[in-house]
Each structure stands twice: as C-alpha cells, then as structure tokens.
Amino acid sequence: MTNENLIHYIHGIADNSMILGQRISELCGHGPNLETDIALTNIALDLIGQTRSYYQYVAELSPKDITEDDVAFLRKEREYKNVLLVEQPNTDFAYVIVRQYFFDVFHYLLLKELEKSKNVNFQAIAKKSLKEVSYHKRFSGDWLKRLGDGTEESKQKTQQAVNDLWVFTDELFHMTKDDQVVADAGFGVDNSTLKSEYYTMVKSLLEECKLLIPEVEYFQKGGKKGIHSEHMGYILSDMQFMQRTYPDMKW
Amino acid sequence: MSHTEKKIFNADQTRSLEQMFDAKIARDEKIEPKDWMPEKYRKTHIRQISQHAHSEIVGMLPEANWISRAPSLRRKVALLAKVQDEAGHGLYLYSACETLGISREELYEQLHSGKAKYSSIFNYPTLTWADMGAIGWLVDGAAIINQVPLCSTSFGPYARAMVRVCKEESFHQRQGYEIMMTLCNGTQEQKDMAQDALNRWWWPALMMLGPTDEQSTHTEQSMIWKLKRKTNDELRQQFIDQTVPQADIIGLNIPDSDLKYNNETGHYDFGEIDWEEFWQVVKGHGMCNKERISARKNAWDNGEWVRDAALAYAEKQAESQDAKQAV
C-alpha cells in the first residue's frame, strides 16, 4: 500500500463530507423555520469539521507541501471522488432529508467499521465522527417519518424524492482499486460488506414511514471515479471561486 | 359616580399604576411578562424586540451569500457558525417577544408584509469576501454597542435574551476583524479589497446607530424604560472613537475627510452623514430590500408543507398513543 493509495482512499470518504457539507450550508438562512435551520447548519458544521480532519491527514501524507485548503479548493472536478448522491441539489426539504438519510445510514455503517482500522488516524477520526453521524441519522430518520407519514402532500413529495434518489444508493458500496488495496491492508473498509445491512435498515425505515421502496433496473454511478453529474461543476465554481479569481493568496 | 367621574377615576388609577410601574423600573426592578404593564410599554416592547429579531434573521442573508464561497475551511466553519448564531439570536428574541402575547407567526407576517422594520444595513449587498470582514468588524461592532446596555433593560425576558446574545456574539466581531487584518497583511489586491469594503460599509454602519437625537422620536420614553441608556449620537460617537484606532492598526483609512481627533473634547469629529440615503433605504429603496424580504418569505412559504407534515404526524402519534391507553 502506497501513500498515494491511502490519499485516494481518504478523498473517497472525505469528499462526501465536503460536498454534502457544502450542499447543506447553501440552506443556511432558508430553512422551513428557525429551529430546523439551526439543526441543519449543525450537520453542515459537523461534516465540514470531519472533512478538515481528513484533509489535514492528506496534507501530512502528501509529498508536496500542502494544506487542508489546497486539498479542498485546488483540485479539478475529476479529482473529487464523492458519490453522486451527495452532490444532488436541494430541490426541496424532502430531497434534503432523503438525501441525508440515505447518506447517513451508509456513513454510520462505514464509520463503525473504520473505527476498527489499523490506522490510528482513521480510528480517531471515526470515533469522533461516529457520535456526530449517529445524531445525523436520528435527525434525518425522524424527519423522514414525519414527512412520509405526515400529510398527503408531504408523503407525495417524499416518495418522489425517494424515487429520484434511490438510483444513487448503490454507488455507496462500489470499491475502487485504491479502496481495495487500503481495505486489504486493514486500514480501510470494504464497503461492499456494508450493503446488505444498509438496505435492511433503509428499507425497514421506509416501510415504517409508509413509503414505497422503488424498484429500479439501473443504478447511477461515476462519482467515485471522478465522473460527476452536471451539478458538480457549479458546486465547485462556487466553492473554488476565491481560489480561481485570486490565485495563491492567504485568507 | 357618574360616567364621567368613573372615567376620571379609572384614568387616575391607571396614572398611579403607571407611576408605580415607572418607579419600579427606576429602582432597577425587572418587569416580567405577567406583571401589569402600561399598554404602551407592551406595544413598544413588541415593536422593538421584534425589530431586533427581524434584524437578526434578515441579517443572516447577506452573510449567507458568502458561505458557499468562503475561501478556506476555517473561514467557512466560522462564518457558518456565525450565521447560525444569528438564527439562534432571532429565535431567543422572538421567544422574548412571544411572552408579550404575540405569536412568532404574527411577527413573521408583519415582516413579510413590510409592516415591520429591521435594520436597514442588511439591505446593502455583500459584493466581495472583504464584506464578511467589514460586516463582522463594523456591523457587529455597532450592534454590540447597541446591545450591551440592553442586558440590563427593564423587561426581564428581553434582558435575559440579550445576555445570551451578547455572550455568544463576542466572537463575531473578532471574526470580522481577523478577516480584515488578514487581507491587510496580504497582497495589494487584498488590501484594496479591504479598503473598498470599509468605504462601502462605514457610513451605513454609522447610520445603524439610528437617526440623530434631534430626529429621534422615542428616546425619552425609552430612557425611562431602559430600552436605551445613551442617545443615538452618544452611541455613534462611542463607536467612532473605538473603531478609528482599530482601522489605524491594520492600515485602513476611514472614508471621511472631515474625521479628526479633537483634543478638547477627547473625541473624533466626523463628517456629515447622508441621512437622505438612510431614509430612502428605510423606505424600501435599498439595493436589496425586495430580495431580502422575498428570501425570508420564500423560506417560510416553502416550509409550510414541512411544518404541516410534522404537526400532522404529531397528532397521529398522539391519537395512537391515546388509543393504546384506552385498550
């Protein structure tokens, strides 16, 4: 296992937190009420905080003299390895919650395994993040129940979001070559082993929410290999605006 | 007693109640929500506290405009946390206002319909990253000067909310000043960006402390009720005196050619404020008035089905709980 393998593996985990954190922070000031606005921002803060720990570790591993911000802001679109799910837009609150729940369950299962990594950095980050993510999962799950089993309108909107986002769930369990190398070394997690528990948990909550489990013939994929949806370019043009407009400055 | 006599008697009684009330405040005793209070006290407080709350949540918008573009992860989390605090402060203040018998929804309605006012400074656009620095440094700086005396205002719930707000806000101004300082230690382009932001925000920040004493209508009554401790002009002077040296330290120029330290008074003399601009923005002609209100209104309107869903769910749960207990 080389440092490069390890760096790519970390991108695969950290970029999810980065891009989802970025997405949720777009909502700050625009939530359905103050209480919910504040709660969502807490999730964004947790995710970006986790991102920083991972990127700082990447900067340490890198042969170049770089910082967390170089990792966050100076890569090209193809170098971001987040899954397609997290870059999907904030279409409405149902999308926000369903996207969050679909990701949170995966994130929770991943961290539970990562906590057992042979790598002490991973252990430490996972241990801290797991507490945060357990809360995220509770929050999004509780909201999913309220939206799914609330009013007719909320049910319909939530079902729509479930249908539209379901196709992005399978990618969570894909393994790149780097992932495999790092997992084999006992540092990383073999995501494919999380799949059955994931779908058991998600399906049981959808049933409890009286939502239908979509049947799809084809799942979307690509983000983990750096092939993103059209949304990604816009996310990055916002996120990297300062670095692109004013290169090489400190802020 | 005749009808007229009765009226006079009631009026006398109210007057003496009011005198007792004012005396209680003068003794530094607090007024709590269920205590007797003159109707005017209630109305004034609803107006001022809700205006304050509206300013917090409208004030989230110009800064939220830069969260997705914040130039480092450290800056991003700090800005997010700051804007989130503003939501929290809005919430504390709406809660304080609600103790006076008006609901948050009614207060929103007043904001969305344009009936209620909020601090005009938030109708100015945030054009560069340096504006995040300028807002934290100047706008929060001016806000703190307004807010600290309110921690000991007469209405208990307002005073308690302000204690919490002031405690939490202590990092906001530092956050802004640090952004400015970093820019001033950077490239020429960054220094120019900082100076440009100061040029644009300086005067609106001075206006934030309110119309001149001659023009201010509520001051005297507000002093008695401890909604105000110092006049607008005194607060403005205090703000200028404390801010000018801060600008000097980081090498920025206050955009006022008349600004000069007066050895006799020990204060800075300063130039004429463009009150015409102030009143135009108050009237709704600022660059972003419409945008700010429509952003608030959209968030509320688009959230309606969400809030309804949660209530419907809660009712269903309560019913099934009752049904279980009945068995």
Place this chain on the structure above:
Amino acid sequence: MKKNWPLWEVFVRSKNGLEHRHFGSLHAPDADMALKNARDVYTRRNEGVSIWVVESKNIKASNPDDNGEMFEPATDKAYRHPTFYDLPDDIEHM
C-alpha cells in the same frame, strides 16, 4: 385558524451536580423534536449534559396579582434565618 408548532420551555442542566435551569423556549411539533431542537439551539457551545422540555401550555404559573398573599407573608418570618439567633462572640462558626 392555521395551526402552528406549539411553544416549549427548555431546561438545561449545565453539568452534573447542578439543577436544570430555564434556558429559554422554542417551537416544535412534538416532544421528541422539541428535545432535538433544544439540543441544537441551546447547547451548541457545550452548555449542557441534560435537557428537559415541557410544552408551555402545561405550566401553571402563579399570578403576580396574588403576589401579596402568596409571598409577602414569608417576608417577616426572620426566625427562619440563622441571623435571627444570638450567639456568644467566641463562637466563630455555627
């Protein structure tokens, strides 16, 4: 009239050993959400280790108009306080 989320009062224990103290209020659709919202609104800076929420309408409050009969009778019962009792000067702590 349109129904809105009810108001809840939030009580937070800052650390073990201290009592729950009234921190403020918020709106929430139910108790479970009220607890979560209270966590996010009132303990962002590590202010608490335990939270209580109670729907505001369930609080029965005394009426300030009754303060005379409620509280004033307790003001002249000085014998409930230690300073009421005389002690010889030699005794420093009791």
